[in-house]
Amino acid sequence: MTLVGIYILCMGAFAQPTKKDSVYASRPLRLDEVNFVTGYYTQEGIHSPVTGGIGTEHVVDLSNGLDVKFVGWDTHNTKHTLGVDVGFDHHTSASSAYVSKSGASKTGGTRIYPSLDYTAENSRGNSIGFGTYFSTEYNYKSFGLDVHAGRKIGDGTTVNAKLSGYFDKVKLIYPSELIPQTVATSPTTYTTASGNTVGNGGGYEGKSSIPSSPRNTYTLSLGAEQIINSRMQVSVVLDLVAQNGYLGLPFHRVYFNDGSVQVENLPGIRKKLPIGVRLNYFAGDRVVIRTYYRYYIDDWGLKAHTAELEVPVKITPFFSVAPFYRYYTQTAINFFAPYGAHTAAEQYYSSNYALSALTSHYIGAGFHLAPPDGILNKHFNALDVRFGHYTQSTALYASSLTFAFTFK
Amino acid sequence: MSTRKILFPVLAVALAFGSCVHVKEYQKNKLNDADMLLGARKSQKNELNFQNYREGAAGANGGKTGGGCGCN
Numbered sequence: 001m002t003l004v005g006i007y008i009l010c011m012g013a014f015a016q017p018t019k020k021d022s023v024y025a026s027r028p029l030r031l032d033e034v035n036f037v038t039g040y041y042t043q044e045g046i047h048s049p050v051t052g053g054i055g056t057e058h059v060v061d062l063s064n065g066l067d068v069k070f071v072g073w074d075t076h077n078t079k080h081t082l083g084v085d086v087g088f089d090h091h092t093s094a095s096s097a098y099v100s101k102s103g104a105s106k107t108g109g110t111r112i113y114p115s116l117d118y119t120a121e122n123s124r125g126n127s128i129g130f131g132t133y134f135s136t137e138y139n140y141k142s143f144g145l146d147v148h149a150g151r152k153i154g155d156g157t158t159v160n161a162k163l164s165g166y167f168d169k170v171k172l173i174y175p176s177e178l179i180p181q182t183v184a185t186s187p188t189t190y191t192t193a194s195g196n197t198v199g200n201g202g203g204y205e206g207k208s209s210i211p212s213s214p215r216n217t218y219t220l221s222l223g224a225e226q227i228i229n230s231r232m233q234v235s236v237v238l239d240l241v242a243q244n245g246y247l248g249l250p251f252h253r254v255y256f257n258d259g260s261v262q263v264e265n266l267p268g269i270r271k272k273l274p275i276g277v278r279l280n281y282f283a284g285d286r287v288v289i290r291t292y293y294r295y296y297i298d299d300w301g302l303k304a305h306t307a308e309l310e311v312p313v314k315i316t317p318f319f320s321v322a323p324f325y326r327y328y329t330q331t332a333i334n335f336f337a338p339y340g341a342h343t344a345a346e347q348y349y350s351s352n353y354a355l356s357a358l359t360s361h362y363i364g365a366g367f368h369l370a371p372p373d374g375i376l377n378k379h380f381n382a383l384d385v386r387f388g389h390y391t392q393s394t395a396l397y398a399s400s401l402t403f404a405f406t407f408k
Numbered sequence: 409m410s411t412r413k414i415l416f417p418v419l420a421v422a423l424a425f426g427s428c429v430h431v432k433e434y435q436k437n438k439l440n441d442a443d444m445l446l447g448a449r450k451s452q453k454n455e456l457n458f459q460n461y462r463e464g465a466a467g468a469n470g471g472k473t474g475g476g477c478g479c480n
Contacts, residue, residue: 039454043462063454155430219467225446228428230435235446239467276468278446282438290443296465304465312443320443330464355464362459366451368442384451396462404451 045396048095053351156227213246364388
């Protein structure tokens with residue numbers, strides 16, 4: 001039924017009036033917009049899953065993303081948009097050192113993730129497209145594909161659908177004391193967080209062929225947008241997500257109440273159902289009220305509520321300040337217990353505090369500058385700066401600073 | 409359980425959809441404002457990432473629902 005619905009949506013999006021001679025001139029793809037986003041993130045915490053729910057969670061992450069958008073029109077007045085995106089992150093993580101029991105593993109990692117998206121939109125606003133995504137880091141590789149379509153129906157209503165699949169590989173880098181004999185090349189070697197094999201004396205032994213395990217994620221995303229009046233619009237998004245494969249991480253330890261230690265073990269299937277509603281209202285001439293609410297439930301027993309409020313205030317027509325606040329709360333999954341609380345009789349177990357019962361607050365502000373003649377020169381179209389501070393009831397706190405530059 | 413919790417936002421949106429009025433193109437200057445975007449901003453990309461990693465819930469916010477690790 002879903003596939004039939006998407007097919008009908010796609011066909012409707014591209015039905016063209018039968019016309020032999022077009023009055024539209026073709027315009028080839030040309031560069032339309034370039035966005036560069038760079039961010040700094042730092043966090044502190046005391047419940048690292050690498051050390052079984054105790055120990056430092058100190059992380060510093062530097063992320064950079066460049067996306068380039070090309071736009072062109074054909075003789076049917078169909079708009080073609082090609083987006084090319086490349087991301088590059090580098091992080092240092094104190095807990096990664098303890099993949100090795102002695103704390104000798106590498107603490108840094110780099111992730112590179114290019115993606116491509118193509119969309120064709122006809123003159124009535126109906127669209128169809130596809131995308132592809134790739135991500136690589138030392139212990140994880142991901143490949144993704146999606147098809148998406150949108151259709152305008154009725155008065156100010158747009159519906160859209162997206163079907164995506166991610167096909168990931170998790171490298172089985174175990175804690176040094178838990179490396180299975182089939183993986184270890186000798187009982188006295190261990191695998192570092194960078195995927196190297198290190199001998200007893202800390203010497204480098206070269207890259208080993210560490211096996212990987214698959215993790216697949218399939219998502220059907222259904223959305224609708226509606227104009228309520230000249231100042232208000234609303235959207236709703238429903239994601240149906242199914243995952244299978246290795247859904248834990250191999251270097252997350254779990255300490256049991258008898259003092260023994262194992263790698264976390266989670267079910268091989270997870271189904272998620274998030275639904276989000278966004279409502280934006282332009283109050284007066286200077287103030288916008290942006291609201292968002294999400295309810296989430298999955299079959300591991302986790303339920304969550306997310307509420308966000310952002311109020312951009314236009315100080316001038318070209319400069320706005322947007323304070324925001326986000327509240328989040330979740331229940332624990334059925335398989336979570338803190339350090340030393342799991343029993344050996346349990347089939348599934350994890351001490352990852354991201355899956356525990358928690359509440360978080362995220363507060364900050366964004367600044368948007370977009371003068372009509374550009375910033376410094378006419379091609380530097382807009383600058384966004386966003387800062388936020390995050391606190392979690394698990395004693396984790398973090399700060400994030402992001403700069404987004406738009407060139408046209 | 410949660411059927412009521414899911415139905416509540418759906419009904420709220422249905423109510424909003426049902427009360428809409430026709431808006432002509434020349435009346436959409438406020439709706440077309442960058443701050444009225446019905447989605448996450450580009451400058452929110454990093455925070456959506458770390459929230460996905462530090463919390464158990466994800467999706468329905470324009471962010472990815474798979475791919476990448478965020479393992480520490």
